Amino acid sequence: MTTVVVVSAGLSNPSSTRLLADRLAAATQDALEEVEVTHVELRVLAHELTDHLLTGFPGPALSAALDAVRRADGLIAVTPVFAASYSGLFKTFFDVLEHGLLDGKPVLVAATAGTARHSLVLDHALRPLFSHFRAVVVPTGVFAATDDFAGTDLDTRVRRAAGELATLAGKVTAPDAASTARRSVEDELADPTPFEELLRRASRG
Amino acid sequence: MQLGIFTVGDVTTDPTTGRTPTEHERIKSTVAIARKAEEVGLDVFATGEHHNPPFIASAPTTTLAYIGAQTERIILSTATTLITTTDPVLIAENYAKLQHLTDGRVDLMMGRGNTGPVYPWFGKDIRQGINLAVENYALLHRLWREDVVSWEGRFRTPLQGFTSTPRPLDGVAPFVWHGSIRSPEIAEQAAYYGDGFFHNHIFWPASHTQQMVGLYRQRFEHYGHGPADTAIVGLGGQFFMRRNSQDAWNEFRPYFDNAPVYGHGPSLEDFTAQTPLTVGSPQQVLERTLSFRDYVGDYQRQLFLVDHAGLPLKTVLEQLDLLGEILPDLRAGFAEGRPAHVPDAPTHGSLVAARQSAGARA
Numbered sequence: 001m002t003t004v005v006v007v008s009a010g011l012s013n014p015s016s017t018r019l020l021a022d023r024l025a026a027a028t029q030d031a032l033e034e035v036e037v038t039h040v041e042l043r044v045l046a047h048e049l050t051d052h053l054l055t056g057f058p059g060p061a062l063s064a065a066l067d068a069v070r071r072a073d074g075l076i077a078v079t080p081v082f083a084a085s086y087s088g089l090f091k092t093f094f095d096v097l098e099h100g101l102l103d104g105k106p107v108l109v110a111a112t113a114g115t116a117r118h119s120l121v122l123d124h125a126l127r128p129l130f131s132h133f134r135a136v137v138v139p140t141g142v143f144a145a146t147d148d149f150a151g152t153d154l155d156t157r158v159r160r161a162a163g164e165l166a167t168l169a170g171k172v173t174a175p176d177a178a179s180t181a182r183r184s185v186e187d188e189l190a191d192p193t194p195f196e197e198l199l200r201r202a203s204r205g
Numbered sequence: 206m207q208l209g210i211f212t213v214g215d216v217t218t219d220p221t222t223g224r225t226p227t228e229h230e231r232i233k234s235t236v237a238i239a240r241k242a243e244e245v246g247l248d249v250f251a252t253g254e255h256h257n258p259p260f261i262a263s264a265p266t267t268t269l270a271y272i273g274a275q276t277e278r279i280i281l282s283t284a285t286t287l288i289t290t291t292d293p294v295l296i297a298e299n300y301a302k303l304q305h306l307t308d309g310r311v312d313l314m315m316g317r318g319n320t321g322p323v324y325p326w327f328g329k330d331i332r333q334g335i336n337l338a339v340e341n342y343a344l345l346h347r348l349w350r351e352d353v354v355s356w357e358g359r360f361r362t363p364l365q366g367f368t369s370t371p372r373p374l375d376g377v378a379p380f381v382w383h384g385s386i387r388s389p390e391i392a393e394q395a396a397y398y399g400d401g402f403f404h405n406h407i408f409w410p411a412s413h414t415q416q417m418v419g420l421y422r423q424r425f426e427h428y429g430h431g432p433a434d435t436a437i438v439g440l441g442g443q444f445f446m447r448r449n450s451q452d453a454w455n456e457f458r459p460y461f462d463n464a465p466v467y468g469h470g471p472s473l474e475d476f477t478a479q480t481p482l483t484v485g486s487p488q489q490v491l492e493r494t495l496s497f498r499d500y501v502g503d504y505q506r507q508l509f510l511v512d513h514a515g516l517p518l519k520t521v522l523e524q525l526d527l528l529g530e531i532l533p534d535l536r537a538g539f540a541e542g543r544p545a546h547v548p549d550a551p552t553h554g555s556l557v558a559a560r561q562s563a564g565a566r567a
Contacts, residue, residue, distance in 0.1 A: 054470030057409045059479060188389030189416050192424060195397035198390055202339035203359045 001034045002170050005072040009042045009079045009090035016112045020144050021078040023155075024110055027162030028076065032170055038072070040065040042089050049092045058096065066097065070186070074106045074169025075135070077126070081113035085125045094129060100184050102133035106168035108161050110142040119143040138164035206539040207550050208532065209249025210242050210525070211284035211441065211508040214262030217515035220463035231261050232268075234518045238511070239272040241522050243279040245529025251282035251314065251508055256290070256323050259465075266299040273307035280552065281307060284403075284441075284508065285316025285384045288345070289337040290327035292361060297348035297369040304374040309553025314382040314403050314439075315342060317391075329360070335390050336360075342383075346398065349378035377560055380551045382439055382506075385417070392417050396424030401437035401550065406497075407510060408466070410479050414440070415500040422502070435548055439506035440497055442481045443513070446527050450485040456520075457484050464514035491531045495538040503543045505550035507535075 006025045010017030018041070025037050042049070048059035058066055069075065079090035109126040111118070122141035130137045140161040148154040183193070212235060218225040226234065239250040252269065255262045262268075269281040281303070286296060296313075304311045317334045318324075324331040340358050347354050348369040357363040373379065382401035385391035386409060395402040402421040404414045418438055425436035445457035454473070461473045461484075476482055483493040494507065509528070512521045549555070 051471040051475070055408060055467045055476075057413070057479075059471070059475065063410075185387055185389060188393075189420050192389055192393045192420060195393050195428075198335070198339050198393065199343060202336035202343075 001036055002032050002073045002166075003036045003038070003071060004028055004032075004074045004076060004165070004169060005038045005040055005068050006076040007040045007042065007069070007078065007090075007093060009087050009093070010112075011043055011080070011087075011089070013043075015080070016144065016146070016149065017078050017080045019149070020110055020112055020142065020158075021076065023158050024076050024078065024108060024142065024162055027158045028074070028108075028166055028169075031159075031163050031166035035166075038068045040068060040093075042093055045093070046089060049089070049096065052096045053092065062096075065093075066101075069097065070101050070184075072105070074108070074165050075102070076108045076110065076165065077130075078110040078112070079126070081111055081118040081121050084118070085121060086111070086129070091129075094133070097133070098184055099133075102130065102135040105135050106138060106165055107135045108138050108140075108142070108165040110144070110161070112144050114146055116143075116145045116147070119145070136168060138168060140164055206504075206536060206543075207248040207280070207506040208535060209247045209251065209280070209282075209506070209508050210238070210511050211249075211251035211253070211282075212238065212262075212510070212512050213253040213284070214255060214260045215465065215513065216259040216261060217465055217513070219515040219517055220459050222517075228261050230518075234512070234521075235261070235268060236272055236275070237518060238521055238525070239279070240275055241525045243276045245525050246532050247279065247525075247528070249280045249282055249506065249508060250276075251284040253284050254287050254291075254316075254318075255320075256287075256326065257320060266303050269311070270303055270306055273303070273310060278310075280310050280312060282311070282382075283313040285314045285318075287318045288315040288341050289317045289331075289334055290324055290329050291341075293341040293345040293348065294361075294364075294367075294369060297345055298371075300379050301349065301369065301371050301373045304379055304553070305371055309374050309377075309557075311553070312380040312382065312551075314384045314401075316384045317388075333360070335388060338391065339394060342381075342394065342398075346378075349373050374553065375557045375560075377553060377556045379553075380556065382437075387413070387417075389417065389420055392421035393424055396421050396430070396436070397428050399425065399428065399430035401439055401505070403439035403506070403508075404441065404501075406441040406481055407443050408480065411481065411497075411500050418501040418504075432546075434502055434544070435546060437506075437548070437550055438501055438504035439508065439550070440481075440501060440504060441508055441510060442483075442494060442497070443510045444483040444485075444490045444493075444524075444528075446483075446485060446487050446490045446524065448486060448527075450489060453484050453486065460514040460516055468514075487527050487531045490528075491534050491538065494535060498539070503539075503547045505548070507539075 006021050008021035048062040052058050079086040142161045216231045242250045253262045254265045321331045382403040383395035384403040386405045406414050422433035422436045426433040447453040483490050
């Protein structure tokens with residue numbers, strides 16, 4: 001069973017961002033035999049995200065969303081373009097994400113905007129963000145301007161990107177291989193690094 | 206069971222009056238609060254350590270020694286001592302001196318400090334926080350237990366044939382707690398040494414505190430210090446009480462809403478539901494506090510943060526009076542159902558006795 005989490009940051013209901021997210025999710029489902037898709041809609045988490053920035057801990061719904069991302073084999077991240085970049089709400093979700101949580105994780109990046117003039121946002125904003133997280137961004141990013149929802153080209157790109165994600169997410173059986181350098185708090189709680197090792201590391205530099 | 210208070214020593218504007226206490230007022234208030242804590246029957250007063258505004262909590266041993274001179278019984282502690290940016294040699298000297306001056310009424314809690322810019326002011330790097338805590342404490346641990354220490358490490362200049370003076374009172378190092386909110390490595394460290402583990406508790410949901418304490422207990426047993434339920438656990442907590450619950454909510458809300466740490470964020474309702482903060486009547490504070498055992502087991506030390514968010518001194522002292530009133534019930538509640546083999550927190554007296562009985566056996 002492959003698990004995929006779809007993070008979308010649309011604000012209206014229905015939003016074109018969610019629309020694109022749904023198409024990407026459906027195409028990924030088609031590409032994989034057994035898959036479980038979880039949607040994380042950031043609009044409903046907006047208050048808890050702000051609270052997290054201020055208190056340092058996630059409320060119950062945000063905590064569940066972060067856990068879903070942690071467990072996911074692959075991630076689909078979709079944002080509207082605001083002021084020439086991803087939206088603040090979208091960025092906030094990744095601001096509170098623990099480091100190491102996306103190490104080696106396949107991510108499909110996608111964005112929506114009013115016109116095609118913003119299409120490079122995938123390459124100048126989203127790819128660097130996920131490079132920072134040491135995620136593996138699939139080669140095809142999907143950008144959809146309003147016009148694209150009328151044509152068939154979008155569907156081709158959606159299927160290609162979903163296929164790439166499916167290939168990576170389905171094959172990477174454990175993110176461990178890529179993430180041995182960074183252990184999360186959960187890793188330590190489950191299997192603590194013995195103190196003698198901590199002591200050696202402290203003085204080794 | 207030890208019950209007490211801890212302060213972070215922040216200078217915060219009272220949001221209801223717009224008045225900010227002077228540093229002098231805040232420093233004197235801290236002393237008044239500590240004296241009051243002893244007067245109402247509390248067991249522990251602990252001060253934080255900060256080296257930047259808006260805090261007045263630098264030079265913690267100066268504060269504690271001054272309080273020690275004006276009190277008889279209360280244990281003087283820290284919350285926390287910065288083991289990362291403070292030279293372990295100075296910690297060894299300062300707290301051993303404090304131990305002598307106060308006849309052993311001292312323990313301390315190690316912490317790392319989370320303010321990035323403070324580290325370079327002391328020639329350190331916050332990214333090395335865990336490594337600093339690990340190496341510095343390993344040295345401190347030796348300085349209090351070995352008369353002559355030769356040592357070489359990564360973060361401080363080497364020592365050759367060094368003796369930290371004064372030697373600890375009665376040859377017994379002050380008991381040490383290690384505090385951490387979210388670093389399992391620190392729970393591991395506390396367990397390795399058989400020291401106490403203190404969870405701040407007040408900023409995070411109970412489920413997280415439970416995980417951290419659970420790890421510490423399990424590793425305490427792993428390192429051969431005794432069964433998991435005999436590990437030495439402390440928790441933070443915070444409350445605001447008035448005889449009438451609704452009065453407590455009305456009076457505390459503006460302080461909460463503007464508090465430096467969580468203000469302008471979650472609602473008071475959400476925060477009291479998600480964290481141990483209790484706002485209400487003394488009976489409600491009593492019941493909530495006694496429920497902490499449900500997820501960490503029987504534990505040894507409960508410290509409350511009372512002087513925060515710009516609350517005026519008068520209000521803080523009233524809170525301590527109310528805490529004093531429920532203290533007998535808190536003690537009775539914590540004693541109820543507590544297995545006989547669960548130890549109390551070590552004190553200077555108990556450590557000296559343990560050392561003597563170990564010596565007699567040898």
